[in-house]
Structures are given as C-alpha cells and as structure tokens.
Amino acid sequence: MYARGLIGLAVILSIGSFTNAASAASADDFKAAxxxxxxxxxxxxxxxxxWTTTAQQLKAAQAEAAAGDYxxxxxxxxxxxxxxxxxxxxxxxxxxxxxxAVVH
Amino acid sequence: xxRALLLAMAxxxxxxxxxxxxxxxxxQADFRAFRKYFTERFPKVPLxxxxxxxxxxxxxxxxxxxxxxxxxxxxFAVDKGKQMFDTPFANGKTYADCFPNKGIGIRQNYPxxxxxxxxxxxxxxALNQCREANGEKPFDYNKDDMAALTAxxxxxxxxxxxAIEIPDDPRAxxxxxxxxxxxxxxxGQLNFSCASCHVQNPGGHLRTEVLAPALGIVAALPIYRxxxxxxxxxxxxxxxxxxxxxxxxLKPEDPSYRDVEYFLSYxxxxxxxSGPGARP
Numbered sequence: 001m002y003a004r005g006l007i008g009l010a011v012i013l014s015i016g017s018f019t020n021a022a023s024a025a026s027a028d029d030f031k032a033a034x035x036x037x038x039x040x041x042x043x044x045x046x047x048x049x050x051w052t053t054t055a056q057q058l059k060a061a062q063a064e065a066a067a068g069d070y071x072x073x074x075x076x077x078x079x080x081x082x083x084x085x086x087x088x089x090x091x092x093x094x095x096x097x098x099x100x101a102v103v104h
Numbered sequence: 105x106x107r108a109l110l111l112a113m114a115x116x117x118x119x120x121x122x123x124x125x126x127x128x129x130x131x132q133a134d135f136r137a138f139r140k141y142f143t144e145r146f147p148k149v150p151l152x153x154x155x156x157x158x159x160x161x162x163x164x165x166x167x168x169x170x171x172x173x174x175x176x177x178x179x180f181a182v183d184k185g186k187q188m189f190d191t192p193f194a195n196g197k198t199y200a201d202c203f204p205n206k207g208i209g210i211r212q213n214y215p216x217x218x219x220x221x222x223x224x225x226x227x228x229x230a231l232n233q234c235r236e237a238n239g240e241k242p243f244d245y246n247k248d249d250m251a252a253l254t255a256x257x258x259x260x261x262x263x264x265x266x267a268i269e270i271p272d273d274p275r276a277x278x279x280x281x282x283x284x285x286x287x288x289x290x291x292g293q294l295n296f297s298c299a300s301c302h303v304q305n306p307g308g309h310l311r312t313e314v315l316a317p318a319l320g321i322v323a324a325l326p327i328y329r330x331x332x333x334x335x336x337x338x339x340x341x342x343x344x345x346x347x348x349x350x351x352x353x354l355k356p357e358d359p360s361y362r363d364v365e366y367f368l369s370y371x372x373x374x375x376x377x378s379g380p381g382a383r384p
Contacts, residue, residue, distance in 0.1 A: 050352035
C-alpha cells in the first residue's frame, strides 16, 4: 500500500515535471528567437548568401509554434539563427578567400 | 649619404613588382591560364571536345550519349522554338527584327556587355527585352518557352566559335570580375563553389553524376536534362547548382548569374557552340 502510494506520487511528479518541461518556452520566447533568426537570415540575404537549410529551419519553427510546441519552436529558431550566422561568416570569409582558388 | 639611401630605396621600389598585380583584372591572362589548366590536366581530350562536358571525361557515359543523340531529347524544343521564332507578335514584328543577322547563327556572341545600360545581356534577357519592346509579356527564364527559343537559336549557331567581347569599359571589366568572383566563391551549407566541382574535380563523381569541366561548360546550353525530365536554361542550371550545395538560389537572370555566364562564356572563346545539349 505504501509502495503503491509512492509510485503514484512518482507518476504524478513525473507528469508534473513533463508538463513543466513542455511549457518552459512561451510564445514570446519563440517570437524573440524567431526575430533574431530572421534578422540574421536577412543579413545573409543582403550578402546574397542565404542557405536553403536556414529557410527550412525557419519554416519548421513556425510550424511548431503554430502547433503550440514552443520548446521545439524556439530550438528550431535558434538553429536557424546559427545557420544564418554561419552563412554570414562564410560570405565574409569568402570575400577575400575566393582569390586563392583562382586558376593562375 | 642620405640622398644615396633614398635613391637606392626608390630604385628598389620601382624594380619590385607592383603588389596589386594579382588583383588586377586581366581577362586575357585568365583565359590563357584557364585553358592551360584544363588542357594540361586532360591532355587526351581534344580542345573542342570540352564542350561536350561529362562525355569528354567518361567513355562509358559518352557511348550512352551517342546512342541517345540518335533521337535527341531536345529536338521537340528546337522544333517548338523555330515555330515560335517565326510566328509574328501581335504587332506583326518577329524576333528576327530584334537581333543582328535576323537572329540566326548568333548564339556565340552572347552574353555581351551593353554600354547603354551598363549590364551584361544574355541571350535570354535579350529575348525578353525583344518581347517587351513589342508589347508581349516576358517568358519565365527557367524552362519551357524560353528554353525552346534559346534551343532553336543555339541550334542555328552550332559549330560557331564563341566570340565574347569585353569592351574597354571599366564597367564591363567589373562585371567580368564579379562573374569570376561568383564562380570561385564557396557558398551554401556544403561550402562548395562552382569551381569546387568544375575546376577542381571535373571527371570525378558526385554520386552517379560525372562532373563536367568548366572549360566550355556553357556551350551546350540550353540542355535537356534527364534529371529534370525536360529542358532547362542557363538560369535553371545555375539555380539547380545552388540548391545542390544548399545555397538559396538567386532570381533567374540575377546580375550575378549574368556576370558568371559572361565570365564562363569568355573562358569558352574559340570553342564551338554545341547546344542544345542533353545531359543525364
């Protein structure tokens, strides 16, 4: 009886922690993360160096947010921002590095 | 003593090669280096055969192509293009009225630098300019009607050597240099440049594809591509390449695409037009 009570408590606690984890991120968190990712991707666009994977990640983030899963949506948006920043870094590095590949 | 030292320094400065030499745009020097690179790397490939792209690199693929070319998959596009070319616009004029030599046998002169607009004008852009000047809507740059028209115009130019000119105009040189930069710049999540495949690895494989050499790579365009199940223009080829390396493609006939076509076409000078072509 005592054991069953403990198990029940554990189940309740685990459900509670799951619920807490699922709602850790809010719509505002998503909006902020998404705005940062979009800004970085726009900067990549100005450099004519956007990646298709950034756009895919942004789209996935929007879909997750629309479904109400803000945790995944924020993670997707952060990944999109990281991809966009990598494309910006690539463009800046290649601005001079392309010359090393020229056939002489 | 001090004057002697200054004189010695000045002499050394004059004798030393200018530090900006490597950065100076010199299309003729690029052309010589480009040609030397490919002909030395592939000494058994006849110069004019480079226009056949992957078939110049792989004997097995070449045999398949020769069989396919008995019934060329681009023939429908050539026939359609001729019909379109000969059909007057609503105002009674035709494409022939827009081009030198009435548009026949002129593919080898495109793209050219237009000193009025300060832009590189590809054959595709010139065709849409012609349409708009005659009150017609422009075609999509990627396939279908545009591919058919350019297929016909390339067909009438087969065997004619590319004769791309870079006029003595700083804007033309800048466009050429931008095209060269685009060609050698790595992009996309896979971090590939056009040169990664077509200069550093021609004849190599990307999955089942044999990579074409950059020398003469524009000569067969437009192409029927089995992968596409249809015809595609230069724009379609460039956007497809971008997507393959996970770079977001630019708009068809974006100035950057025009510039890279200008650069590659200049590198093809003297090689024969072989378009329209067929590719796996």
